[in-house]
Amino acid sequence: xxxxxxxxxxxxxxxxxxxxxxxxxxxxxxxxxxxxxxxxxxxxxxxxxxxxxxxxxxxxxxxxxxxxxxxxxxxxxxxxxxxxxxxxxxxxxxxxxxxxxxxxxxxxxxxxxxxxxxxxxxxxxxxxxxxxxxxxxxxxxxxxxxxxxxxxxxxxxxxxxxxxxxxxxxxxxxxxxxxxxxxxxxxxxxxxxxxxxxxxxxxxxxxxxxxxxxxxxxxxxxxxxxxxxxxxxxxxxxxxxxxxxxxxxxxxxxxxxxxxxxxxxxxxxxxxxxxxxxxxxxxxxxxxxxxxxxxxxxxxxxxxxxxxxxxxxxxxxxxxxxxxxxxxxxxxx
Numbered sequence: 001x002x003x004x005x006x007x008x009x010x011x012x013x014x015x016x017x018x019x020x021x022x023x024x025x026x027x028x029x030x031x032x033x034x035x036x037x038x039x040x041x042x043x044x045x046x047x048x049x050x051x052x053x054x055x056x057x058x059x060x061x062x063x064x065x066x067x068x069x070x071x072x073x074x075x076x077x078x079x080x081x082x083x084x085x086x087x088x089x090x091x092x093x094x095x096x097x098x099x100x101x102x103x104x105x106x107x108x109x110x111x112x113x114x115x116x117x118x119x120x121x122x123x124x125x126x127x128x129x130x131x132x133x134x135x136x137x138x139x140x141x142x143x144x145x146x147x148x149x150x151x152x153x154x155x156x157x158x159x160x161x162x163x164x165x166x167x168x169x170x171x172x173x174x175x176x177x178x179x180x181x182x183x184x185x186x187x188x189x190x191x192x193x194x195x196x197x198x199x200x201x202x203x204x205x206x207x208x209x210x211x212x213x214x215x216x217x218x219x220x221x222x223x224x225x226x227x228x229x230x231x232x233x234x235x236x237x238x239x240x241x242x243x244x245x246x247x248x249x250x251x252x253x254x255x256x257x258x259x260x261x262x263x264x265x266x267x268x269x270x271x272x273x274x275x276x277x278x279x280x281x282x283x284x285x286x287x288x289x290x291x292x293x294x295x296x297x298x299x300x301x302x303x304x305x306x307x308x309x310x311x312x313x314x315x316x317x318x319x320x321x322x323x324x325x326x327x328x329x330x331x332x333x
Contacts, residue, residue: 037097037277041072045090045101047083048168052197053215053300054083054262057132058102060294064285079195082169083107084117091119095269100278102131103265104173109317111171113325115332121318127310128264128278131286132300135235136177136213136260137242139228143207149231149251152211156187164190166200166212170332174200176321177213177234177258179328184253204228215260216241216299234258241299261303263310279307 044062048054058075066073078086083104090101108121119125140146146155156163167175170193182189192209194200197218203209205227212219213234220241222228232248233239236257248256264282266275285291286304295302324330 037069037071037274040098041074042097043074043076043099045076045078045086045099047078047080047086047101047104047107049079049196049198050077051218052168052201053217053260053298054102054104054197056217056298057262057295057300060291060298061102061131061282061285064288064291065281068285069281080169082111082167082172082175082193084111084115084119084169084171087121087125088118090265091124091267093267095267095271097266097270097274097278100128100264100266101125102262104262105260105317106169106172106175108263108265108314110173110176110321110325113318113322114171114330121314122311124268125265126268126270126275127307127314128266128275129282129286129307130303130305130310130313131262131264131282132295133259133261133303134215134300135233135239135247136174136258137216137219137223137233137239137245137299138177138181138211138231138248139204139214139219139223140211140231141204141207141209142227142229144210144229146231147229149246149248152231153185153187153252156185156189160188161190163187164192164210166192166194166204166209168196168200169193173258173260174213176324177260179330180256180258180324181248181253183324183328184256213258220299234260239299261313262300263314265310275307 044058046054046058055077062073062075078089084107086101087103087107090099093099111117112121146152165178175191178189178191197215200212201218204212205222219228223230230242230245232246232251234248238247283304286302292302
């Protein structure tokens with residue numbers, strides 16, 4: 001799969017055929033209001049490999065954004081370092097608003113407390129809007145013969161250091177979800193970082209890693225096929241798509257909450273009026289019923305809001321995970 005793939009719309013009647021043949025459709029012309037945006041391709045940077053949850057959500061949103069604005073929208077997957085490469089790229093990117101980032105909780109609120117990163121999430125990146133906010137689901141390979149969360153904890157306690165878990169990278173939400181459970185449950189599991197949800201899933205399905213705090217989008221079809229066993233979810237309440245699966249909080253660890261979220265940000269060099277305009281257009285996309293329905297079907301409910309609200313959420317999450325990292329004495333350097 002190419003790392004860069006266009007998501008845009010054309011007025012041609014053969015849309016489906018064009019999409020299949022080229023994976024890119026360009027809108028002819030620009031509506032008047034889109035003249036405020038750069039008169040060129042707009043890039044949505046994603047910090048993880050194609051096929052994972054961030055990539056899936058970005059493509060759903062990107063299609064509608066292209067349709068609404070008449071702009072050509074490109075998804076650019078810059079995977080690696082738990083998403084930090086993409087965040088540094090965007091922080092150092094152009095000031096004309098042509099590059100926006102579908103950022104994530106890891107690089108924005110976690111990684112700076114774990115390692116040296118080439119950007120400051122507050123100074124170098126400007127908030128636009130929250131995109132989606134959702135819990136992960138702890139899944140295990142069916143061959144592990146663990147069927148319940150209680151069995152998972154019991155196995156981990158009896159076999160310290162022998163049960164591992166995948167993540168989308170060091171400092172990612174899926175990494176810290178595991179660290180938080182280790183801390184609260186007093187167990188010792190081994191963290192295995194990957195460059196995104198798709199490669200993590202591949203090794204999980206192959207039995208090369210035992211468990212994964214996965215997004216529902218990534219794991220759903222394999223849960224349905226029985227290849228993966230869902231044990232618990234990481235939010236404050238059960239997921240509507242998995243109503244029979246308990247939360248970790250209700251499974252003996254009250255107060256456990258580790259949600260995953262993706263939000264739109266841009267270089268802080270982008271002028272405020274353009275950032276405000278991006279907020280308007282992206283909130284419009286996220287509140288469109290068909291987009292909301294598609295995101296919800298993947299277990300990623302949209303959570304649009306103001307630029308100010310996102311800025312406060314980034315700081316709140318940063319303080320939370322800084323405490324966990326300090327208490328766990330986690331260091332990746």
